[in-house]
Amino acid sequence: MDQTILITLTGIIVTGIGAQWLAWRLKVPAILFLLGIGLFLGPVTGLLDPNALLGDLLFPFVSLAVAVILFEGALTLQFKELKGVGSAVWLLVTLGAFVTWVIASYAAHYFVGLEPLMAALFGAIVIVTGPTVIVPLLRIVRPNSKVSTILRWEGIIIDPIGAVVAVLVFEYILMRATPQQADAGLTAIILPFLQLIGAGLLLGLAGGYLLGLILRRHWLPEYLINVFVLATVLAVFTLSSVLAHDSGLIAVTAMGILLANMRGVPLTDILHFKESLTILFISVLFILLAARIEPAMFSRIGFGALLVLLAIQFVAQPAKVWISTIGAGLNWREKLLTAWIGPRGIVAAAISGLFAIKLDQHGVSGAEVLVPLTFTIIFGTVVTASLTARPLANYLGVAQPEDKGVLMVGINVFSRMLAQALKKNGYRAILADSNFADIRIARMEGLETFYGNAVSQAADQRLDLVGIGRLFAVSGVPEMNNLAAIRYRHEFGAENVYVLQTPQEKSGSGQQRLSDVFTGRKLFGPEVSLGDLMLLVEQKAEIKSTRLTEEFNWEKYQQTYDNRGILLLMISPKGILHVQSDGPMPTPSEGWIIIGLYRPQTEVEAKPDGVEASAT
Missing domain, CATH: 1.20.1530 (Na+/H+ antiporter like fold)
Structure with a gap:
């Protein structure tokens, strides 16, 4: 030859x-x-x-x-x-x-x-x-x-x-x-x-x-x-x-x-x-x-x-x-x-x-x-x-918005809180569930919803995904989460499909956990499950959106919220959403918005100097 x-x-x-x-990295043809x-x-x-x-x-x-x-x-x-x-x-x-x-x-x-x-x-x-x-x-x-x-x-x-x-x-x-x-x-x-x-x-x-x-x-x-x-x-x-x-x-x-x-x-x-x-x-x-x-x-x-x-x-x-x-x-x-x-x-x-x-x-x-x-x-x-x-x-004004929104499969107290936090920070969030009682509660809170199975033919025809670029599967049913991950992997890309572990998956044996082939990235990290988040909610934890400043920097943020909850998301000054998962997170600086689920401060804890806002 x-x-x-x-x-x-x-x-x-x-x-x-x-x-x-x-071209994909630079977003040009x-x-x-x-x-x-x-x-x-x-x-x-x-x-x-x-x-x-x-x-x-x-x-x-x-x-x-x-x-x-x-x-x-x-x-x-x-x-x-x-x-x-x-x-x-x-x-x-x-x-x-x-x-x-x-x-x-x-x-x-x-x-x-x-x-x-x-x-x-x-x-x-x-x-x-x-x-x-x-x-x-x-x-x-x-x-x-x-x-x-x-x-x-x-x-x-x-x-x-x-x-x-x-x-x-x-x-x-x-x-x-x-x-x-x-x-x-x-x-x-x-x-x-x-x-x-x-x-x-x-x-x-x-x-x-x-x-x-x-x-x-x-x-x-x-x-x-x-x-x-x-x-x-x-x-x-x-x-x-x-x-x-x-x-x-x-x-x-x-x-x-x-x-x-x-x-x-x-x-x-x-x-x-x-x-x-x-x-x-x-x-x-x-x-x-x-x-x-x-x-x-x-x-x-x-x-x-x-x-x-x-x-x-x-x-x-x-x-x-x-x-x-x-x-x-x-x-x-x-x-x-x-x-x-x-x-x-x-x-x-x-x-x-x-x-x-x-x-x-x-x-x-x-x-x-x-x-x-x-x-x-x-x-x-x-x-x-x-x-x-x-x-x-x-x-x-005829361009679709960027795919920075989130489709969340499964409605519960935590997913509604997270959707409110995303909405407050300018991100479109759709909550999908087949339980109408949960759908009604979310709608009463002013959240966008889809009533039905997220992997159904009806979803293919009626679910409006304009501006949506990520999947958060947060249902309490692991099979539903993994079906959604398979369905939307090609739609959003495997790097943008996240699945939250259920308590059984986190602590169960290999016979109980679904194969990694059929799931997505670990939402909020491999050590976090839906049970952990719901426990924090029961302890009156709230989702906090905090903008870092020169005085209240990343180091002070970590000191303030240490052992009080779980870091969830970061938003860069350019509006890029970073999800806490199984990979390394960037080191944020002034102007970044940090979103986490944290318990209230105790009487002995100092109040943070940064701008802290509750999403609930």
């Missing part, structure tokens, strides 16, 4: 995943780092040449990866989400796509000087946005449900539509460039179009239905489900593409949407597996395609490329959104944000590169401009959306 190839492939994967981690890595490794340093590395395998690999990404995105599209915005989505991917096509084509013709047919091909290529860029952006921007649903549906459905339109224009250009077919009639265009649409829909729907039946009837062992689904997706994509060139994108999109809306098909584990694959493929693809850029390409398009970018961002995007969302119930702020977020991604990059090669082989003029112009639009729209969409969403 060539060690250079091995090192290069490993380096791409490692740096790509590293970029994803860095990973695409920015991925494009930067690709440009640095490719045109800047020359360390990576994707064409030399993969050769003829580059575009087949890109095609298969895009198929998996589109399928994973389509699996999240449920028709019930379209209530109220369905018309806007369909208009965006039809009338809106046409508006974008026309404006982008005219801009490329007048500003860059492309021939009309080549300009029409470019316009068709940049119709697409795509889940490779939209979905990661939505994680960071966090717009409200209307905007998020519209952008996600449009980004996934527009990919195959844009690809189909681009293929038709491309085939027409090739036909005109071939003397034997130059005089062919309209039938030569319509027939391939019908074949493309028909093959994609037929194979996608048939493959999706058969796969759904297999999964619903449990004909596969658990360990084969994910790889079987992956193999089926690739097989359907390839078969469709062979029967009708580039119809595979339609097939996998139709397949995913059908599966997402079939009843009784278990998709949770499949979605988790495909999500991991999607992250890997996006990380690799953006680095590879950015590394293919040659700086000399951009000298051929000049300043006109910037004018095309401006026309797409400030004319085409607003025009398509305003026309397509008439009567959709969106206010002007939601329309503005929807119009602003329109990054182009992998499909546009891959199609432009493939078409440019084939057109150049047929001697079509203008083919050399296609790739640099398309990548200018990709870079410009991605960077613009990545750097400005979140601040714009916040400014317009």
Whole structure:
């Protein structure tokens, strides 16, 4: 094995995943780092040449990866989400796509000087946005449900539509460039179009239905489900593409949407597996395609490329959104944000590169401009959306709040006290329980509640988790706590799922304690149980929120509350909530808020100098 190839492939994967981690830490879209890595490794340093590395395998690999990404995105599209915005989505991917096509084509013709047919091909290529860029952006921007649903549906459905339109224009250009077919009639265009649409829909729907039946009837062992689904997706994509060139994108999109809306098909584990694959493929693809850029390409398009970018961002995007969302119930702020977020991604990059090669082989003029112009639009729209969409969403008031709130499963005296303390410090807290008597008491205290089982289907449909990012399972039933931990582990992340031990779990034998595999982090530490907290409450303990000052610092706080109760939470000056658990806690300083459950002071204890507030 060539060690250079091995090192290069490993380096791409490692740096790509590293970029994803860095983006997560900094709360910015990973695409920015991925494009930067690709440009640095490719045109800047020359360390990576994707064409030399993969050769003829580059575009087949890109095609298969895009198929998996589109399928994973389509699996999240449920028709019930379209209530109220369905018309806007369909208009965006039809009338809106046409508006974008026309404006982008005219801009490329007048500003860059492309021939009309080549300009029409470019316009068709940049119709697409795509889940490779939209979905990661939505994680960071966090717009409200209307905007998020519209952008996600449009980004996934527009990919195959844009690809189909681009293929038709491309085939027409090739036909005109071939003397034997130059005089062919309209039938030569319509027939391939019908074949493309028909093959994609037929194979996608048939493959999706058969796969759904297999999964619903449990004909596969658990360990084969994910790889079987992956193999089926690739097989359907390839078969469709062979029967009708580039119809595979339609097939996998139709397949995913059908599966997402079939009843009784278990998709949770499949979605988790495909999500991991999607992250890997996006990380690799953006680095590879950015590394293919040659700086000399951009000298051929000049300043006109910037004018095309401006026309797409400030004319085409607003025009398509305003026309397509008439009567959709969106206010002007939601329309503005929807119009602003329109990054182009992998499909546009891959199609432009493939078409440019084939057109150049047929001697079509203008083919050399296609790739640099398309990548200018990709870079410009991605960077613009990545750097400005979140601040714009916040400014317009259409961004969801940060996930700093807490879902608390189980209502008792302590959980109500803790919810009051969180509420007082600006954190949303939802108390969930199936005992209506407990729900009624919490509501009378002004607390937000959910009546029902937190792991029920009703909770999936009605429990509003906007702004919620942590689980505190504080029920007196250990099985309920651990079921909640399993249910919300993927929703919030394992690091944000906390389970409070019951007295039996703390003092019982190994036969009584549930396996750590099915639980979360130890809420308030491994030595604390619900019984300990309830005992403190019986001793008239209260939850105290104390802000540290220069005079009343952390050392004095510890001296004041030593042996009086249990430290629960810390809030940094930036509003970051730190939960006392099985890991180390930060050392707080001036400005931090410390929350603990403490018994009243005895007559011999000195009263603290800090600002102490009771949450009860």
